[in-house]
Amino acid sequence: MAARTVAGLTLPVPVAGHPALELCNTRANWTSPDYREYLVSLDHAVILAVDRELLDGAAAREVAARAAADSRAAELALGRLLTLRRDLYAVLTAPEPASAVRRLDRAMLAARRRRHFVGLDEAGAPAWSRVVDLDTPLDAFAAAAEDLLTTAAGEHVRACAGTGCGWLFTDPSHRRRWCSMQWCGNREKARRHAARAAHGRTVT
Numbered sequence: 001m002a003a004r005t006v007a008g009l010t011l012p013v014p015v016a017g018h019p020a021l022e023l024c025n026t027r028a029n030w031t032s033p034d035y036r037e038y039l040v041s042l043d044h045a046v047i048l049a050v051d052r053e054l055l056d057g058a059a060a061r062e063v064a065a066r067a068a069a070d071s072r073a074a075e076l077a078l079g080r081l082l083t084l085r086r087d088l089y090a091v092l093t094a095p096e097p098a099s100a101v102r103r104l105d106r107a108m109l110a111a112r113r114r115r116h117f118v119g120l121d122e123a124g125a126p127a128w129s130r131v132v133d134l135d136t137p138l139d140a141f142a143a144a145a146e147d148l149l150t151t152a153a154g155e156h157v158r159a160c161a162g163t164g165c166g167w168l169f170t171d172p173s174h175r176r177r178w179c180s181m182q183w184c185g186n187r188e189k190a191r192r193h194a195a196r197a198a199h200g201r202t203v204t
């Protein structure tokens with residue numbers, strides 16, 4: 001689990017292989033009481049969405065301006081995004097509660113309804129318009145969640161085996177154990193080595 005600076009904000013290093021999983025990984029040490037929260041403002045969510053190519057610059061600037069104008073409403077929008085993150089994580093790491101499935105389904109449907117196909121652009125590419133407000137980051141990550149759950153990537157999600165880590169990643173090869181060998185892999189090796197050494201001392 002490591003951090004980086006994007007547009008002046010601290011965000012996790014992307015290791016997941018899918019933007020919906022990168023959202024889940026904005027909480028580090030998921031299963032530990034001393035977890036770390038990266039998604040501390042709606043601005044962080046906006047920057048992450050731009051960095052993962054879910055939002056364009058114009059939409060991001062509009063959301064950021066609205067958040068600056070109404071910090072209380074921005075906080076509530078962040079709360080809704082954190083609920084989506086919790087529900088997606090619960091669904092991907094069994095056993096998932098039925099309420100998480102229902103809420104996630106509703107969020108994905110709401111995001112779909114706020115996005116409209118408007119034909120082809122000048123370059124001949126499909127063009128979409130979207131409602132831009134404080135819930136636009138939520139829409140962007142809900143759409144990413146839907147992409148994950150409707151494509152092959154969703155069949156190969158695994159959680160890091162590192163103690164307390166809980167970060168998610170796609171693993172089509174079914175051989176990956178760690179979010180990163182450099183962090184969790186080496187830490188776990190060192191932990192096992194220390195445990196073996198301690199055991200050795202007890203025996204002798």
Ligand SMILES: [Zn+2]
Nearest residue numbers: 160165179184
């Ligand atoms: Zn890990």
